Amino acid sequence: MSHTITVLPSNDTFQINSGEFILDAALRQNVILPYGCKDGACGSCKAMIVSGDVTHNDKSNAITDEEREHGVALLCHTTVNSDVTIEARVIASGAYPIKKLPTRIISMTRPSGDIMLVELQLPANDAFEYRGGQYIDFILRDGTRRSYSMACAPRLDDKILELHIRHMPGGVFTDQLFSSMKERDILRIEGPLGTFSLNLDSHAPCVFVVSGTGFAPIKAIVEEMQQKGITRPVALYWGVRRPQDLYLHELAQNWAQTIPNFTYIPVISDALPEDNWAGRSGFVHDAVLNDFADLFAHEVYACGAPAMVQVAHEAFTTTRRLPESAFYSDAFLSAKDKK
Ligand SMILES: Cc1cc2nc3c(=O)[nH]c(=O)nc-3n(C[C@H](O)[C@H](O)[C@H](O)COP(=O)(O)OP(=O)(O)OC[C@H]3O[C@@H](n4cnc5c(N)ncnc54)[C@H](O)[C@@H]3O)c2cc1C
Ligand code: FES
Missing domain, CATH: 3.10.20.30 (Beta-grasp domain)
Structure with missing residues (x-):
């Protein structure tokens, strides 16, 4: 019925x-x-x-x-x-078809100890479109899935997907990626998935608050803004433990220098004396709270560690007047979190 x-x-x-x-x-x-x-x-x-x-x-x-x-x-x-x-909010744009496709690893680089930047080649004859902020699932041999956000806006010319993957020791997928996987390996994906993406109907200033590899979907969103000529003010807060974990720090600095109305605030939570860190310290959501007395007229995009996303949502909506509908998030839940 x-x-x-x-x-x-x-x-x-x-x-x-x-x-x-x-x-x-x-x-x-x-x-x-x-x-x-x-x-x-x-x-x-x-x-x-x-x-x-x-x-x-x-x-x-x-x-x-x-x-x-x-x-x-x-x-x-x-x-x-x-x-x-x-x-509920119906999302009008970006309803791209979800496909299952074979992809080939074409490059694996390690900008810092526990981060791997992976490039995947998509099949030449199959269009794969998506919104910046969406993710794919890898479908492993036993049917297990692991999700990773696209770290680039759609590259329709060379059909390459970029991912930023952090090693979680003891993890089913990332242990393999950091030990035995190599270029030319084939990985099966399904996507694009999720609805985390820039609200194209708004002109509100954006606060991007990200932890760790939460930088990946934000990089895709920033590239999409550049492709579409969107010039909304952006404040990007990137929280990591140590300065070397800012694995694309120079790229973010470059955005701040070249994109109008774009500010970049790296925030370090566990700097050691030998890091000589002179920038912002503490939790990334606290840095936003310190800088914004009111978020009523903003949109916040939060992604990365589930605990950060949860505490940012709670703090911004209850103490900074951020409307519930202006908080967009993508929590990087692991299989353990989903149990
Ligand atoms: C929408 C979405 C997007 C994501 N995007 C990204 C991304 O762009 N980049 C990224 O790096 N990650 C991303 N993630 C996280 C990613 O999907 C994986 O969860 C992560 O990489 C770990 O996968 P794994 O198979 O290596 O670890 P898992 O096998 O899932 O294990 C995770 C950790 O938990 C531990 N563990 C496992 N089971 C238990 C247990 N029963 N008790 C205690 N500990 C346990 C493991 O030792 C390991 O350290 C995203 C997640 C989601 C949901
Ligand atoms: S999509 Fe329903 S709880 Fe995540």
């Missing part, structure tokens, strides 16, 4: 089969609602149920019992028992 879902305020409608999750039904019919992990872990698909009868199928920490009682649901794990009306 099928039911109808209505999305407010856009009034988009789509059909849903019995037992199907609301997010899956929406994406199947090309109604693009915000999502990240599709796994009940990141909270990106949270939406308000305005009317109708739903069943929550998650036991996730990404939503509280209080939120459920107030009508909030994780659409990636919610089924329906009647026609339902929800309130």
Whole structure:
């Protein structure tokens, strides 16, 4: 039996089969609602149920019992028992087809100890388009998946994807990448996935707050802004532990020198005396709090460590008047976080 879902305020409608999750039904019919992990872990698909009868199928920490009682649901794990009306942002642009493709590693470089910059060659005869900020999944031999954000805007000419991958010792994929994988190896991908991308309908100044390899999707977004001639003011805060972890520091400095209204603030949390670090220190979200008394008229894009994304969301929306709808995020959840 099928039911109808209505999305407010856009009034988009789509059909849903019995037992199907609301997010899956929406994406199947090309109604693009915000999502990240599709796994009940990141909270990106949270939406308000305005009317109708739903069943929550998650036991996730990404939503509280209080939120459920107030009508909030994780659409990636919610089924329906009647026609339902929800309130959610429909993403109009960037609904590129999701494809499964073989790719070949064409370069692996290590700008700093635990970071690998990987370039993948896409098949020559298959268009692969995406928005800066989206990610791909590697599909490993046993079907396990690992997600990585594209670190470049679409390169339609040479069809190369760039990724920035941090080694997590003991990790299924990154242990292999940093030990046995080599150029010319074939890796199967699925993408583009996720809806983290620049809101093209806004002219608000952007605050980019990133930790570690959260720099990757932001690099893709900055390149996309350059491609599209978008000149919104940008303040980029990049938080890492030690100065050498700013693996593309010179590129970010170059943006600050060459892109109008672009500022770059590197923030170091664990500098040692021998680092002679004279710049900003502490947690990256605290640096934003120090610099902005009010974020009401801004958009914030936060990506990287899940703990940073969570604390930034909490602090900016409760103490700096950032509207909930102006916080865009991509938490780099690992398989362990999703358990
Ligand atoms: C949307 C998205 C985008 C992402 N983009 C990027 C990106 O651009 N760059 C990037 O570097 N990462 C990114 N990530 C993170 C990435 O997907 C992987 O989670 C990460 O690389 C670790 O993968 P792995 O297979 O090496 O480790 P996993 O096998 O997932 O293990 C992760 C860590 O947890 C430990 N561990 C595993 N199981 C347990 C357990 N049961 N108890 C305790 N510890 C455990 C491991 O030892 C390891 O240190 C992204 C994640 C998401 C969701
Ligand atoms: S997409 Fe639903 S919780 Fe991540």
